[in-house]
Amino acid sequence: MAAEAIILAQHVIKAFGQGTAAVRALDDVSVEILRGEFFTLLGPSGCGKTTLLRLIAGFEMPTDGTILLDGADITTLPPNKRPVNTVFQSYALFPHLTVAQNIAFGLEMLGKPASEVKSTTERMLALVKLEAMAGRKTSQLSGGQQQRVALARALAPQPKVLLLDEPLSALDLKLRKEMQVELKRLQVETGITFVCVTHDQEEALTMSDRIGVMSNGKLQQVGTAKEIYTRPKNRFVASFIGETNFLTGRAEDDALRLAGGARIPVPGLRADGATTVTVRPEQVRLGKPEEGGLDATVKDLVYFGTDTHCHLALADGTEVVARLQSPATGEAGYAVGQTVGLRFADGAVQKVED
Amino acid sequence: MSPAEDRVVRRSARNGWLLSTPALILLFCAAAGPLIIVAIYSFLTAGKYGNVEWTFSTSGWVGILWTKDIFDDTWKLADAHLTIFWRSVSLSFLTTLFTFIVGFPTAWFIATRPPERRAFWLFLITIPFWTNLLIRTYAINEVLRKEGLINTVLLELGLIQTPLEMLYGPFAIFVGMTYVYLPLMVLPLFAAIDRFDMKLLEAGYDLYASRMQVLRRVILPIVKPGIVAGSILVFVPSLGAYVTPRVLGGGKQMMIGNFIELQFGQGRNWPLGAALSMLLLIVVTAALLIYVRFAGRNGGAHHG
Numbered sequence: 001m002a003a004e005a006i007i008l009a010q011h012v013i014k015a016f017g018q019g020t021a022a023v024r025a026l027d028d029v030s031v032e033i034l035r036g037e038f039f040t041l042l043g044p045s046g047c048g049k050t051t052l053l054r055l056i057a058g059f060e061m062p063t064d065g066t067i068l069l070d071g072a073d074i075t076t077l078p079p080n081k082r083p084v085n086t087v088f089q090s091y092a093l094f095p096h097l098t099v100a101q102n103i104a105f106g107l108e109m110l111g112k113p114a115s116e117v118k119s120t121t122e123r124m125l126a127l128v129k130l131e132a133m134a135g136r137k138t139s140q141l142s143g144g145q146q147q148r149v150a151l152a153r154a155l156a157p158q159p160k161v162l163l164l165d166e167p168l169s170a171l172d173l174k175l176r177k178e179m180q181v182e183l184k185r186l187q188v189e190t191g192i193t194f195v196c197v198t199h200d201q202e203e204a205l206t207m208s209d210r211i212g213v214m215s216n217g218k219l220q221q222v223g224t225a226k227e228i229y230t231r232p233k234n235r236f237v238a239s240f241i242g243e244t245n246f247l248t249g250r251a252e253d254d255a256l257r258l259a260g261g262a263r264i265p266v267p268g269l270r271a272d273g274a275t276t277v278t279v280r281p282e283q284v285r286l287g288k289p290e291e292g293g294l295d296a297t298v299k300d301l302v303y304f305g306t307d308t309h310c311h312l313a314l315a316d317g318t319e320v321v322a323r324l325q326s327p328a329t330g331e332a333g334y335a336v337g338q339t340v341g342l343r344f345a346d347g348a349v350q351k352v353e354d
Numbered sequence: 355m356s357p358a359e360d361r362v363v364r365r366s367a368r369n370g371w372l373l374s375t376p377a378l379i380l381l382f383c384a385a386a387g388p389l390i391i392v393a394i395y396s397f398l399t400a401g402k403y404g405n406v407e408w409t410f411s412t413s414g415w416v417g418i419l420w421t422k423d424i425f426d427d428t429w430k431l432a433d434a435h436l437t438i439f440w441r442s443v444s445l446s447f448l449t450t451l452f453t454f455i456v457g458f459p460t461a462w463f464i465a466t467r468p469p470e471r472r473a474f475w476l477f478l479i480t481i482p483f484w485t486n487l488l489i490r491t492y493a494i495n496e497v498l499r500k501e502g503l504i505n506t507v508l509l510e511l512g513l514i515q516t517p518l519e520m521l522y523g524p525f526a527i528f529v530g531m532t533y534v535y536l537p538l539m540v541l542p543l544f545a546a547i548d549r550f551d552m553k554l555l556e557a558g559y560d561l562y563a564s565r566m567q568v569l570r571r572v573i574l575p576i577v578k579p580g581i582v583a584g585s586i587l588v589f590v591p592s593l594g595a596y597v598t599p600r601v602l603g604g605g606k607q608m609m610i611g612n613f614i615e616l617q618f619g620q621g622r623n624w625p626l627g628a629a630l631s632m633l634l635l636i637v638v639t640a641a642l643l644i645y646v647r648f649a650g651r652n653g654g655a656h657h658g
Binding site: 059 | 553554557558559561567572575576578
């Protein structure tokens, strides 16, 4: 895959409202989306991810900044002039048309010859496995089938970029898992760049080549699922993706000094003022106190089946959660009140910005 | 089904009929009864001083299209009647078309206001209903007449030198009916547009449709049930309009409604009046059936 940008958003600002009441839904966002990748915008509701998607689709115009599509400036182009299609959260299928007519709509609007419209529609129906439903009205379909029609309709005109606005949020859990795989398959099969918006971190991690984490109208971090999970840039990213522990103290060379005096080795850390580090619960190792590590007291044990969460308190009161794989008996081998020695796996402790 | 269940079902069916008896009696007395009388009258002979003589005759029906020459008693095509029919149909059609052209943007405007403001706009639309039809029609008369509002303003502005002759003709009838029946078009259109999912507009634009294509290929087919309902509500009363052509048509420019009234009044030809009424009913019903079936097949009426 050539690392070439298909979408390039530069210093995009989108303000809603006027004057002092104006709210910045997007606050100076620059992002590069590469050709042929599955890119996900992840963030809580109101973080501006949907606004960014709507700007790319052309439903909104940015207050400031530019958006390039395949090298061409599309900032002020209306949606019907952009080679970009959207899968809407509510699907927005045309209720007066059949499944096949819905899929053919974009091709017809582009003025494609009837034979091409027909053959492409048939190909799309096969792609989403809905050949048998071609003549049905969309209201006669299940939620999952409607989702497939929406996908086929948006893919039919072969857009340069497919935008997906919370595509799976209306489906139940089992169907959502299936569709995650399905979406990834469609993206690989068609080779089209997918830009997906979701608030579901698991969805983002499983489907995406790269993820852009957003909050408060700003892009917090862009990277692969692994990068974002293992090396979160700041406190928000670390806590939004998965569960994590935060430890605050003073930075020393290659270590963090906690308020209680305990020293945690953090290779690469330089002496600095107050610093926060993060460590994932599954990277916390427990042992006997005499084996070394930080002294910690077991406060609570919560059994989750595959693993057990062990809530611990350090000497200075800082809480740390350790995720332990549950042994065959289900007994973690620790008791509440017990003192244990706590260590972190090598390279698991990451400095984060606040 | 067990005998006991069977009894329960039968009893509830019997109770159903019993409970709807008052409504059925009312329907018969107020709707079917008079209609049957009119149907019978249309096949009787006209009395000398109005009323009917109980002798079977088809002259009422024949009189719709043909008239007997008073000198040589030959039957001739009554072109005066045809003029009236044509005027009624064409004016009603124009009224329907124009109320749609004006009503659609109005309904769209109201349906796209914030929910708490819609009630206010709808209230404005319904205000004319609070005033008597006759008074509203005279108000239009006041606006259109030689010394009326429009002429006064245009003369004052120097846009015209002599007052426009707008009153007492098809134009005045058209203006009056458009004004009177506009709410009947706006309300069903509003109901249809209110149900319309505005996301579909974005979907249309997203799929390369121009604004015109979105209107033609997305909006109109989906709100079609509202258009059909509004058109029926405007066209049917327009066709039978009586007060508006009477006040604004000046008595000479009759529509079917006035023509029927004439037969029962000065014309003293009740069978012809009855036959005309029946004809109007048959034409309207037939038109409705065709229209509804046509709309039901192509529109999204099933999900309304």
